[in-house]
Amino acid sequence: MTKQELAKEISIRTGVDQPTVMACVEGLMASIKDTLSNGEPVFLRGFGSFILKQRAEKTARNISKNTTLVIPAHNIPAFKPCKEFMAQVKK
Numbered sequence: 001m002t003k004q005e006l007a008k009e010i011s012i013r014t015g016v017d018q019p020t021v022m023a024c025v026e027g028l029m030a031s032i033k034d035t036l037s038n039g040e041p042v043f044l045r046g047f048g049s050f051i052l053k054q055r056a057e058k059t060a061r062n063i064s065k066n067t068t069l070v071i072p073a074h075n076i077p078a079f080k081p082c083k084e085f086m087a088q089v090k091k
Helices: 003-014 018-037 083-090
Strands: 042-044 048-055 058-062 067-071 074-081
Touching: 003 018, 018 042, 018 048, 074 083
Parallel strands: none
Antiparallel strands: 042 048, 048 074, 058 067
């Protein structure tokens, strides 16, 4: 499902016009990005959590140049669904 299809589905379910729904979806995504960029998790009760995971420093290889390089430790965004969400998907 694309963002456009999601906005259309929400518009049908709520009766709100599609451009307004698209603005809300864009606002939600921007808020989640900003909050995670500040190092804080986002908890959506009944849906799941957007969190940051720490990746450790590691050594990698560039095969074409036959060299090694160090990839520094960094954070990556992750999503952890809630129990109800997981149960519904498993059915």
